[in-house]
Amino acid sequence: MRSVPPRTGAIPKSRKAKPCKAWSAAWPSYGAFVDVGGVDALLHVADISWGRVNKPSDALAVGQQIEAKVLRWTSPSGALPSA
Numbered sequence: 001m002r003s004v005p006p007r008t009g010a011i012p013k014s015r016k017a018k019p020c021k022a023w024s025a026a027w028p029s030y031g032a033f034v035d036v037g038g039v040d041a042l043l044h045v046a047d048i049s050w051g052r053v054n055k056p057s058d059a060l061a062v063g064q065q066i067e068a069k070v071l072r073w074t075s076p077s078g079a080l081p082s083a
Helices: none
Strands: 019-026 031-036 039-044 065-069
Antiparallel strands (some): 019 031, 019 065, 031 039
């Protein structure tokens, strides 16, 4: 099993809406938290697979590397991090 890489900082603006590597970290019932370049991101259960997924743990394992896209960024200040 692959461990989650160390946090490296914020997601660069250039990564938004482009495929990037992410690592599965935890699975609440509504989705999965993944590490994308050192930033925790929520992957909704409906976006985990094209098919039906009842529980995120049915499709993902802790530390599993996946390909993801950052579609929307929300931060306390509402601003994208500087790249």
